[in-house]
Each structure stands twice: as C-alpha cells, then as structure tokens.
Amino acid sequence: MLKFPIFMDAQSTTPCDPRVVEAMMPYFTEKFGHPASRNHPFGWEAEAAVDRARGQIARLIGARDPKEIVFTSGGTESINLALKGIAEMYREKGNHIVTTVIEQRAGIDVAKRLERQGLEVTYVPVQPDGLIDVAEIEKAITPRTILISVMFANNEIGTIQDIAAIGRLAKSRGVIFHTDATQAAGKTPIDVEAMGIDLLSCTAHLVHGPKGAGALYVRRKGPRVRLTPLIDGGGHERGMRSGTLAVPLIVGFGRAAEICREEMADEAARIGKLRDRLQDMILSSVDECFLNGHPDRRLPNNLNVSFAYVEGESVLMGLNKETALSSGSACTSATLEPSYVIAALGASAELAHSSIRFSLHRFNTEEEVEYVGQRTIEVVKRLREMSPLYELAKEGVDLKSIKWKAD
Ligand SMILES: Cc1ncc(COP(=O)(O)O)c(C=O)c1O
Secondary structure (H helix, E strand, O other): OOOOOOEEEEOOOOOOOOHHHHHHHHHHHOOOOOOOOOHHHHHHHHHHHHHHHHHHHHHHHHHOOHHHHEEEEEEEHHHHHHHHHHHOOOOOOEEEEEEOOOOOOHHHHHHHHHOOOOOOEEEEHHHOOOOOOHHHHHHHHOOOOEEEEEOEOOOOOEEEEEEHHHHHHHHHHHOOEEEEEEOOOOOOOOOOOOOOOOEEEOOOOOOOOOOOOEEEEEEEOOOOOOOOOOOOOOOOHHHHHOOOOHHHHHHHHHHHHHHHHHHHHHHHHHHHHHHHHHHHHHHHHHEEEOOOOOOEEEEEOOOEEEOOOOOOHHHHHHOOOEEEEEOOOEOOOOOOEHHHHHHHHOOOOOHHHHHHEEEEEOOOOHHHHHHHHHHHHHHHHHHHHHHHHHHHHOOOOHHHHHHOOOO
C-alpha cells in the first residue's frame, strides 16, 4: 500500500532510522550527563557514549584515531570550521585557496567571505559530465596555496569526484586537502588514509540520523593539521569547538554511521537498482529529457534530469501534493534562479531551469518508484501539451530563430 506523500528528496534530509531513535532515547532522560563532567558517573557515562560515536564515525570514513573526529552542529559548521580555521591558522604560510564552482552553498559562501577578507580563491570549473579535472586543480596551485577544498559528491547531480587523485596531488604539493563529504558519507566507500584526505565534513541528518549533529575529521598525523576555532569557550573537542556537546544527537549520529557501514554495500545496490529503474522509465518515455551529471560516477541514490520545454518548478507543482522532490532552481524572494550547478555544466538557462532531482533513501520501495516515475511522465507530458514552445519545436521551428518582440 502506498503512503502519501512519498519522500524522494533525500539529498535535502532523511528520516531518522528507528534504530537511531532507539539508541538516542536514554540520553535525553536517565543518561543526561555532561561529557566534560570528569568527577562523577553521569559525566563518565556521557563521555563514553560520545567516544563510542567518535569511533563509529571514524570507522565509517577509515580514520585511524577516533580523536580525529570533532563534533559540530552539522555540515555547514564543519565546512566553516575547516575553511576559516585553516585560513586563519596558516595565514603566515599563504593566502590562497583552491575550490570548485559546484561546492554546496556553505563552501561557496565561506570562500566568498574569505575573499572579502583578502584571501585569494580560485574556483576551478567543472566539465560537462560533472567531474572536476584534477589537472585544473594542479594548474591553480601556487606557492601560496594553503588549502584545496573539493566536495566528494555533489548534492544536485550526485557526481563523485576522483578524491584519491586530488589527495595525491595535495600531498605531493604539501597542501592541506578538505572534502565536503556531506552527501557521500554512508553512501559510497570513504577511506581518509587511502584517499589522502586531511579534513572531511559530514552530517548526521543525511544518513538517517538526527538534524543538528555533524563532524569534522581533522588529521592528526602525516601531517598534523591545526585549526583556529570558530567558537571559543570551555576548550571542548581539543580546543577546536567549544560548547556542551549534543550527546543524544551525537549518539544518534554514531549509530547511524554504524548502520551505514554495516549495510552500505547492500543498500547501495538496492537503491541503485531503484534509481536505475526510475531513470529508465523516465528517459525511455519522455523525449528531450537529459540526464545531468556523470552516468556512472554517481551516488546510487541520485537522479537529476532536465525536461526541455517545461519548468522544473511546474513539474514539482504538478506533483507536490503526493511526492516530495526538488528542482534545481533555488526559490529566491522575487525570481527563480536556475541551478548554478547545472548551469556550470554548460547547460542552457532553460535546461538549468528545468532540472528535477530525485533522491532516494533507505525506506523507499519499488512501488513508490513505479508510482513516482509514472506520475512524473504524466505531468511532464501534460505540461508539454500546454506549451506553445514545445508545439513549435515539434513543428520543426528553430526556436532560436524566433523574434519575440518588435524592436
Ligand atoms: C554537499 C552539502 N554540503 C553541506 C551541507 C550542509 O549540511 P548541514 O545541513 O548539516 O548544515 C549539505 C546539506 O544538504 C550538503 O548537501
């Protein structure tokens, strides 16, 4: 039996796994201690729980030492801490950062702020298939470069970058390497040691954990990475992030990471199959429909398509009572801006406006995929029937040749 609305917007957030909620519950009530209370059992219990979660997250990303995990409030804070913390700490060494044009807003906005503060930032372009050319990163490095920051997998198109190659490059040039793995962690294997990652941002709410907990992996050996904190206070998290830890959320994050590590291989295969089914249904039934991003080097839960002649927002409106999806357009106060990620791939503004992101999660079913696929096809076809542009194009008129208004 289908239950509405169907949620297929799992790259915005995910529902908590009931096993995660179960693990968290005691830490709201009887196990309420402060992990920094060193002199009584309430504190010891809380500290042990936080350390267990550190270990669970460390194991998910291949970190050798749980102490390398610094807890934060989420991906956004981790990215802020990584970029601003490095810029401040290594100010004497250099003033240049290399990043990409497709980072999530947090990465872009922090880089823009650092630029306003006098740092130099190079934004490496993206290729039409969503991959960053590692040679472009290499070209951008100067003797003053202190940080390379490249997202592991993109939140809109799911494309997975060649992180190991970037890690090797960073190491060979003695530059610190940060990756925003907010979308990738728990979905695709990560090994910070093998991949040469020095800093890694991730968040609980995208891996069926609670909202409000995140982590920054900070390498302790080879090289030992140091950061200036954003938040001063009691010196928690080895001085990198003061403030009382959100113990229940951290316990939930740890459990969520553990489940991902145990189930990732099976889950990726199952969800990947559902995504492929959805993709086949849509691409085989709708003409002039384009897949955005790399067809293979992609997160198993992501499908991003542009439907020519219809606006992404209109498709969403046609579906939104029953299905939660996301369009590539960011709804700003007055205008609908096309997705900067799809636009950066070289797509026309029209196609950037017409992209839809389907993102699946642990609890989606085959039945849901069949329903969403069918309904999407129906809605797109109906919108096209009402589209004069589509009609003209079908009559063979070159839309670019049309003069829309008298001069
Ligand atoms: C790629 C990426 N980075 C960072 C974030 C921000 O993470 P948070 O919502 O935990 O602040 C997100 C959130 O969706 C994301 O997709």
